[in-house]
Amino acid sequence: MQTLRQIDPVITFRNSQGDSVRGTLTNHQRHSLVMEIYNPYSIVQVSEVLRDVTVRAGDRTIYKGNAVVVSMLNTGLMALVSVTLTDDWSEFNAIRGDLSRVEAEAKTFVEEWNARFRISRSYQVAISEARTFLSETSRWADQADMSDVLPRDAQGRIREDIFYELATPIMQKGKEYLVWLEEEAKLIDVEDSVAHRNFAQTALHPLLLRAPFVYRTFAKPMGYAGDYEMVNQMLSDPRQGNSTYFQIINTMFIRCIVAQAHRNRIDILVGYLNKAAERAQREQRDISILNVGCGPAVEIQRFIAQHPHPERLMFKLMDFSEETLAYTRSCIEKSCQAHGKQVQVEYIHESVHQLLKRASKKDDPLDAQAQFDFVYCAGLFDYLSDKVCSRLLQYFVSRSNVGGSVLVTNVHSSNPERHGMEHLLEWHLIYRDEAQLESVLPHNRENTRLYTDDTGANIFAEFQVTAGA
DSSP, rough: OOTTSSOOOOEEOTTTTEEEEEEEEEETTOOOOEEEEEEEEEEEOOOOOEEEEEEEEEEEEEEEEEEEEEEEOOOEEEEEEEESSSSSOOOOTTTTGGGHHHHHHHHHHHHHHHHOOOOOOHHHHHHHHHHHHHHHHHHHHHHHHOSSSSSSSSSSSBOOOHHHHHHHHHHHHHHHHHHHHHHHTTTOOOOGGHHHHHHHHHHGGGGGGSHHHHHHHOOOSSSSSOOOHHHHHSSOOOOOSSSHHHHHHHHHTTSSSHHHHHHHHHHHHHHHHHHHHHHHHHTTSSSEEEEEOOOOOHHHHHHHHHHHHHHHGEEEESOOOOOHHHHHHHHHHHHHHHHHOOOOEEEEEEOOOHHHHHHHHTOSSOTTTOOEEEEOOOSSSSSOOOHHHHHHHHHHHHHHEEEEEEEEEEEEEOOTHHHHHHHHHOOOOOOOOHHHHHSSOOOEEEEEEEETTTTTOOOEEEEEEEEEE
């Protein structure tokens, strides 16, 4: 592999919004690199897929492919971004025309293997045993699929009650292996984590990725984790997959703590909307609500279905994905039609980073006079730096009426499945505990509440806006 002096320092890529971005390479390994991005608006976020990442040595391209953002440190005008490369380096492109360098490249490869690809023996054992168990389970479940003695449902699947009788012990054992992986992964130094993640994925992905939820979480086809279809998978029938084995795998992962915390979060948000509707009824006026990073807005769909008078709430839903907004619009319209109700909804296509950039230039995409009684942002803070979260909260306050409420969420730093998510799914989050989340909250607030859902994996911060915003 080339040294940093041989490799050009300028890296180019496209973020999930299609913007072309330049970065400066500061460190690299065969499966990862670190770069500096000079932009005050942090135009990338954790777990985002970067496309067409290009690294060059002179006039030769030695890497062109995708990468997943693993971590990000925002230092002001510059963000230090660490990524995992999902394709292979092409060092031989860089030595084309100088065959005397072939042996040196081979020796460099072996030296790097010895220096950087040291996999913990206990980690290897955990992964090896997990692979053996999953492989044997796959063969055993295939027999169940071929059996003519197990009752079937109308879709030809094993009847639901029988499925869970055979799946539950397997999922319990699978969970034991995931806990074992978690314990081993905690012991891995940061500089060795990429090699260990690659080892785990190479061994286990052939036995996991055909489960739809596992695949979507890892592949991130929309360019980021937590897209609307991934949310739908967490909320729908967990028995997804083209065989009993992959239905078991899919169900096991959808029962993870973070997925359950997301389901709990929907319930809490419905309660938040019910509180807004109660205020509208009490004050006999319409209540304005802003939802930033709305996703599929399942909580609004449920609120429409459950509340007798949702028409008093006026929603502005903001998301950076046009596809997501189109899907959300369709779902809300269907919910209104199904229950014979009406709500006022405006859909705004805008990213958080562009929103903050435009707001700083007095070019806010929202109407100049628009002020809100309730503002909420559920799911974005897991991927945004402290600086961006703080600026976003200040923006929420500036667009809120005095006495209005703001609610934000974050996955708690105590998440017991953090390392498994990272090692198997490349699902990286920015975790915060109560003190860390409170540290980004604005000063002009009162009646602050910080609480978690029943799993303890999702932390909520809710406060009222005071004068002086």
